[in-house]
Amino acid sequence: MTAEPVPGAEPASATVPFGATSQLPAVGTLRLPARIHVGYGTRAQLPVIAAIHGRRVLAVVDPFLTGTPFYTELIGGMTDAGLDVRVYSDITPELPVGTLDAAGRTARDFGPDVIVAIGGGSALDAAKLIALLAAHGGPLAGYYGENLVPGPVVPIVALPTTAGTGSEVTPVAVVSDPARELKVGISSPFLVPAAAIVDPELTLAVPASVTAFSGIDALVHAVESYTAREFDLDLGATLPVFTGQNALIAPIALRAAAHLGPWLPRAVEEPGNRQARHEVALGALLGGIAFGATGTHLCHAVQYPLGALTKTPHGLGTGLMLPYVLDTIRDAPGTAARIADLDTALGGPTRDRVVEINRRIGVPATLADLGVTRDQLPHIAELALASKRLIAIAPVDPEPEILLDLLHRAFEGVLR
Ligand SMILES: NC(=O)c1ccc[n+]([C@@H]2O[C@H](COP(=O)([O-])OP(=O)(O)OC[C@H]3O[C@@H](n4cnc5c(N)ncnc54)[C@H](O)[C@@H]3O)[C@@H](O)[C@H]2O)c1
Ligand SMILES: [Fe+2]
Structure with a gap:
C-alpha cells in the first residue's frame, strides 16, 4: 500500500538536490539507439540484431580485426545465420573525406539493409558516414555541420573495440578534409546507431x-x-x-x-x-x-x-x-x-x-x-x-x- 501524500508537502523529488549539491535542469533531451547491450558475451546478439533490419549486411570493419578470431566469430556468425555479408575494411587513419565518398558510392551500389560497424572510433565514424552516403548520396562536404542530414540513414549496428569515443551511441562522426585546417564533424540525430553492442571482450x-x-x-x-x-x-x-x-x-x-x-x-x-x-x-x-x-x-x-x-x-x-x-x-x-x-x-x-x-x-x-x-x-x-x-x-x-x-x-x- 502506498502512503497518502501529505497535503501541502512538496514531493521529495522537487526538493532533494541531485548528486551532492546541484539541481537538475528543467528540461531534458535524449536520443538513443533502440537497443543497447553491454557486458561480456553480448556480441553473441549480433546476428539476431542485424537480421532485424534485413538480409543484406555491409560490415565496416577496423583493419586490426581481420587477423583476429573475432573476425571469424562475428562475420561467420552472421553468415551462418543466413545473412548476405559484404566486408569493407579499408579504413584510413584520420578518415580523409575522399576515401569515404568512394566507399559510400560502393555501398550505395550494394544497397545494404543494415551496416554493421566493428572497430575503434575511427571505424565506427566511417560506418556512420557510409550509412549516410548509402542513403542520401554524396559528397560528404554537403553535410558538414549540424542538422544537415536530410533523413534516416541505413540502420547501423555498432560494436566498439576501443573504450572511449562513445561513437556507438552518439549523433556525430568526424572526418578530415584536405581543404580544411581542422577535422570537421557531421552531427545529426539521424547518425545515432540503431543498436549498440558493447562487449568488453573486444x-x-x-x-x-x-x-x-x-x-x-x-x-x-x-x-x-x-x-x-x-x-x-x-x-x-x-x-x-x-x-x-x-x-x-x-x-x-x-x-x-x-x-x-x-x-x-x-x-x-x-x-x-x-x-x-x-x-x-x-x-x-x-x-x-x-x-x-x-x-x-x-x-x-x-x-x-x-x-x-x-x-x-x-x-x-x-x-x-x-x-x-x-x-x-x-x-x-x-x-x-x-x-x-x-x-x-x-x-x-x-x-x-x-x-x-x-x-x-x-x-x-x-x-x-x-x-x-x-x-x-x-x-x-x-x-x-x-x-x-x-x-x-x-x-x-x-x-x-x-x-x-x-x-x-x-x-x-x-x-x-
Ligand atoms: N563519433 C564520436 O562521437 C567521436 C567521439 C570522440 C572521438 N571520435 C573520433 O574517434 C577517433 C578515435 O577513436 P579511437 O580512440 O577509438 O581510436 P581509433 O579508432 O583511431 O583506433 C586506434 C588504433 O587502435 C586500433 N584498434 C582498435 N581496436 C583495437 C583492438 N581491440 N585491439 C587492437 N587494436 C585496436 C585501430 O586499428 C587503430 O590502429 C578520432 O578520429 C576521433 O575524432 C569520434
Ligand atoms: Fe572526445
Missing part, C-alpha cells in the same frame, strides 16, 4: 596507449557534459543536436565519471583485468550517451587545432587540457556545485584526480611537452574560438583572453 587486446587516450577522452566527455551550460532552448523549433546541460543526462554523466575514474588507470596498468575493461567500456558508453546529448566544450575546442598542429591522438589533447579547463570554469555560475558532484563521483577533488589519472596513464602534463611553442598559442586560441558550437557549450563566456589564459597555463603547467 577491448582486451587494445594497446596501452589507445586504452589510455581513448579512455581519458571518455572521462573528458563525462566532465564536459556534466559542466555544460544550460541553454534556454526554443522548444518550437528544430532543436540543436547538442542541447547543453539537460535533465536526462546529468545522472548518466556522473555515473560515467564514477566508472572511469578509478578504473581507467587499472585498465592501462593491467590490460588483462576483465573488471577494469568492463568498467571502462561501460563508462565510455555512458560518457557517449552524455555528451551525445549535451555536447562537449573547451577541451574539445582546443583539441581540434592542437591535434592538427601536433598530430597527436584526440584523447591525448582533450585529457591534457582537462585539469586546466576545470580551473577555468570552476567559478562560472553553478559550476562549483557541479564540480562538487564530480568530486563525489571521483572520490576526491576532480582537478587533482584528473592530474593523477593523466600521470598514471601517460598523458603529458603540458602543451610544451607536446612540442607546442609559446608563439603558437594565439593561433590555437583563435581556431578554438572559431569552434562556435563547442565554445557556446562552455559554462564561461567565450572571451579571447580566457582562452589565451587557459592555453598559457596549459603551456606552462600552472595549476591554480
Whole structure:
C-alpha cells in the first residue's frame, strides 16, 4: 500500500538536490539507439540484431580485426545465420573525406539493409558516414555541420573495440578534409546507431596507449557534459543536436565519471583485468550517451587545432587540457556545485584526480611537452574560438583572453 501524500508537502523529488549539491535542469533531451547491450558475451546478439533490419549486411570493419578470431566469430556468425555479408575494411587513419565518398558510392551500389560497424572510433565514424552516403548520396562536404542530414540513414549496428569515443551511441562522426585546417564533424540525430553492442571482450587486446587516450577522452566527455551550460532552448523549433546541460543526462554523466575514474588507470596498468575493461567500456558508453546529448566544450575546442598542429591522438589533447579547463570554469555560475558532484563521483577533488589519472596513464602534463611553442598559442586560441558550437557549450563566456589564459597555463603547467 502506498502512503497518502501529505497535503501541502512538496514531493521529495522537487526538493532533494541531485548528486551532492546541484539541481537538475528543467528540461531534458535524449536520443538513443533502440537497443543497447553491454557486458561480456553480448556480441553473441549480433546476428539476431542485424537480421532485424534485413538480409543484406555491409560490415565496416577496423583493419586490426581481420587477423583476429573475432573476425571469424562475428562475420561467420552472421553468415551462418543466413545473412548476405559484404566486408569493407579499408579504413584510413584520420578518415580523409575522399576515401569515404568512394566507399559510400560502393555501398550505395550494394544497397545494404543494415551496416554493421566493428572497430575503434575511427571505424565506427566511417560506418556512420557510409550509412549516410548509402542513403542520401554524396559528397560528404554537403553535410558538414549540424542538422544537415536530410533523413534516416541505413540502420547501423555498432560494436566498439576501443573504450572511449562513445561513437556507438552518439549523433556525430568526424572526418578530415584536405581543404580544411581542422577535422570537421557531421552531427545529426539521424547518425545515432540503431543498436549498440558493447562487449568488453573486444577491448582486451587494445594497446596501452589507445586504452589510455581513448579512455581519458571518455572521462573528458563525462566532465564536459556534466559542466555544460544550460541553454534556454526554443522548444518550437528544430532543436540543436547538442542541447547543453539537460535533465536526462546529468545522472548518466556522473555515473560515467564514477566508472572511469578509478578504473581507467587499472585498465592501462593491467590490460588483462576483465573488471577494469568492463568498467571502462561501460563508462565510455555512458560518457557517449552524455555528451551525445549535451555536447562537449573547451577541451574539445582546443583539441581540434592542437591535434592538427601536433598530430597527436584526440584523447591525448582533450585529457591534457582537462585539469586546466576545470580551473577555468570552476567559478562560472553553478559550476562549483557541479564540480562538487564530480568530486563525489571521483572520490576526491576532480582537478587533482584528473592530474593523477593523466600521470598514471601517460598523458603529458603540458602543451610544451607536446612540442607546442609559446608563439603558437594565439593561433590555437583563435581556431578554438572559431569552434562556435563547442565554445557556446562552455559554462564561461567565450572571451579571447580566457582562452589565451587557459592555453598559457596549459603551456606552462600552472595549476591554480
Ligand atoms: N563519433 C564520436 O562521437 C567521436 C567521439 C570522440 C572521438 N571520435 C573520433 O574517434 C577517433 C578515435 O577513436 P579511437 O580512440 O577509438 O581510436 P581509433 O579508432 O583511431 O583506433 C586506434 C588504433 O587502435 C586500433 N584498434 C582498435 N581496436 C583495437 C583492438 N581491440 N585491439 C587492437 N587494436 C585496436 C585501430 O586499428 C587503430 O590502429 C578520432 O578520429 C576521433 O575524432 C569520434
Ligand atoms: Fe572526445
